[in-house]
Amino acid sequence: MPSKKKGRRNESEGGGPASLSQLLAVAVRPSSQETAIKDICGMLGIPNVNSAKGLEQCHESFDACRDYRARNRVSSDSLAAVIIAIYGRIGQHNTLRRRVFSETQFLVHATSLLSSPTVRGVVIGTLLRVTTFKDAEVARFTPIFLDYVRQAPSGRVKDVVSILCRSTTAAISQANPELGLVARASLPRVLQLSFDTIRLPASTPLAFFHFVHLCFEISKSPYRHVLHSIRFLVDFLIACTRAEDASFRFFGLRSLIELYSESAASNCLGPAHIELREEYDGIRSFASEMEGMAELAELLNGFDQHAHQSQCDLGHALSELIQWNELVWRQLNEQQLGILETCEAAICRNASSTEDNITADILHVVNLLRKEPRQVAAFAQASIERHPSVPFFHYAMTVQPISSSEIYSSIVFAEKGLQCSSITDFLRRSLLAHVANCSYRILAMMLESEPGEFGLHQVNVLMKNISSHAAAFSQIAPVDHPLMPLMDTHVIHLEILAKGNTLTDELTELQTARDKLRSTCEVHYSVAEAFQPPKNSLALDHIFDRMPTAWRLWRQVISRQPVQTYRADAVPETSSDTDEFVAVLEKLAEVGPNVRFSDIQPAASSGGPRPKAAVDRYGVARLHCCSGCGAPSAVLKECVGCLNARYCDKTCQRRHWPALRKACKANSV
Known part of the structure; x- marks a missing residue:
């Protein structure tokens, strides 16, 4: 309160601009500059951050400064010291700083007051240091920054250009109409200026990163045409x-x-x-x-x-x-072992770090080297012996096995890692997720195979492994874990295989494993976390997209079952859906692999009407293969003649016409 009265008394006694002129005349003298700056800030009411009049006085002060410079021909360089000090005082008060920087006119006054580009750069640098605004809001001042960098020293330009890249990128990504217009008008100049700046010898990788990030955002924005160069x-x-x-x-x-x-x-x-x-x-x-x-x-x-x-x-x-x-x-097959050793050395350097995800990401390199799973496992075991304190069971997650036996080997190695007492929680969750993904792959192989082709012994071993880790799975998987419907559909698959065979014991054992896993998951549901498969694994949707026509039709049948079908106590509606699927397979064997589901759909069961061409949540009904080249695609043209074939282009369609010329080509004309 005393400072506020003092400011008013000085203003009234000095007559407003006149007292300001007197203080400015004193401020340009180095010997009395500090005292004069304090008096100016006190007169403007800057210490009172809640004063609405303080902001108005700031505007008036710069108008007075411009008039004073015109009347007394004061050097801009001398006057810049006063303005920088005022901005520094403003920067100490967040409330007033945000109100000042929210108005572009205030910054325009500050820069237009200074004619020298060098001094103007000093002022802009001070403004950027004291502001705490988001990058998108700084984009309002892009025209002023661009005008400044024309004649500014290269050392200053580098900092301003980095700010320009970040602010322009943020303005584009926010889709703010006002900021978008400013960014659009300055995009070509910002791009060229950034490109010229990062070519300087003093440029840094961080500035380069900002520049590339800006290009990416432009490529996804409505202003992407500026990337013509x-x-x-x-x-x-x-x-x-x-x-x-x-x-x-x-x-x-x-x-x-x-x-x-x-x-x-x-x-x-x-x-x-x-x-x-x-x-x-x-x-x-x-x-x-x-x-x-x-x-x-x-x-x-x-x-x-x-x-x-x-x-x-x-x-x-x-x-x-x-x-x-x-x-x-x-x-580089002969050098892959050396690459593994290099990755091992990098892991050991980061062994003391708490960021386990860095270690897992480094080991992702091993997955991309296409190493044989057994050799990778042998190298991992040797690494454990060389470095007992570093758990190298990460390698189990990096293996991309192809055959079912290799998948089982990877699961066994992951289980050894789960039994290790020195592994971290992150690694334990990752290994469990790896076991789950291996389970997906084996189930996908089984469901993709013909009935009776897949070994029941391997299936039962898989299910036993899953059920033995039910408690551990429940802590990373909620009740609606994708593994549960896969297990339920596998029960249906075994029932199909059981027709005419004695597989009662295997089916009962599988149902028991499924019920055990579901009941355990339900007990731990309150503490369950959302399941996040590792990024180097094969996503479940990707597996579904690669299924053959029989598997896609089966998924359509399963997707139409009511929700209460998936319960722990029983599978009440399995029989009718199993019969329907068998009918689909029989029809499929007659008409060929590339046929629409709506063409071969059997009669609806007594459970009520069903949609004609149901599409499940994975969109598998939209994925078909070209009848000519066999390539999968979601956009295919039907043959207007027979209506039983689909093609990706006219070339494939012409290959189809000679076989059925009368039925297809005649009707398509």
Whole structure:
């Protein structure tokens, strides 16, 4: 309160602008500058952060400063010291700072007051240091920043350009109409300016990351047409891959991967994407010149030095790099053991870290090396002997077995890891998730096979393993865990196999294992966590998409069952659905593999009307194979003649016409 009265008394006695002029005249003298600045701030009411009049006085003060400079011809450089000090005082009070920066006019006054670009850069740098606004709000000042960087020193430009990239990216991603207009008007200049800046010798990988991130956001925004000159970006990334600094080569390769994947997934770059595709072919041929092990080791060492600056994950980025360059790594079979040893050394360096996910991500590299499962398991066991304190059971999760015997071997190795007392909670959950995913794969193999083809002994061993870990599964899997309906459908499958066979004991044992797992999950449901399969595993939806026609038809039958079918005590409606599925299989054997479900659907059971062409939650009914080339697709054209075939293009359809010329070609004309 005393400061507020003092400010009013000074203002009244000095006559407003006149007293301000007197204080400014004193402030330009170095000997009395500090005292004058304190008086100016006190007169403007800046210490009173709740004063609405303080903001008005700030505007008046800058108007007075402009008038005073015109009348007395005061140097802008001398006056800048006063303005910087005022901004510094404003920056100490969050409430007033936010109110000041919410108005662009205030910043315009501050910058237009200074004619010298160098001094203007000092003021802008001070403003950026004291502001705590989000990047999107800073985008309001993009025109002022662009005007400043024309003549500012290169050292200042680098910091401002980094802020420009982040603020423009945030403004685009927020889809704010007002900020979007500002960002749209300045996008070409920001892109070119950023590109010129990151080519400077003093540029950093972090600035490069901001620039690439901005390009990604533009490619997904309504302003993507400004990327018509995307060739300069690709050329620059290729140049980065040839730089002397290992970290720049790493970022260049990783960004090329991301840029191509983002543009291909969004399919929004138009001609620019075609141009990038041409460049991508050249990138792959360039990548074939890499030096294998030496390059990977150098990338590991280079990234360790820049891990905190880059804000990227080593294991995830390396896995992307090797996956993108998969053809090269396939030619390095004799060096794969050396790559495993390099990864082992990286794990041991991070053994004391509490971030277990970093260790798992690094080991994801092993999965992409296409190593034989048995050799990977042998290497993991040897690693455990060499480093007893580091649990190398991660390798069980990195194996991608193909045959059912290899899957069982992976499950057995994972169970050994679960029995180890030194593993962390994260690793225990990951190993359990790996067992679940192996179970999915075996069930998928079984359901994909013909009746009687899959070994019942292996199925029962699988179910025993699952039921033995029921308590552990229940802590990571809720009641509606995807494994439960798969087990229920497997019961139906065994009932189909049991027709004409003596499989009563096996079926009873399987039902007991399923009921045990369900009851245990229900007990622990209150503490169950949502199941998150590891990112290096085969997703359940992906498995369903790869099923043959028989499996997709079966899923359609199962999906139409009422919810109460999946209960722990019984499966009351199994018989009718099993009969329906058998009828579907019999009809399928007559008409061929590429047929619509609505064409072969049997009569509805007594349970009530059923939809004609039901589509389950995985959308499997929309996935068909071309009758000509056999390629799966969700967009196929029906033959207008026979209505029993679907094609992806006219070439495949013409191949179909000679066989059924009268029934198809005549009717299609």
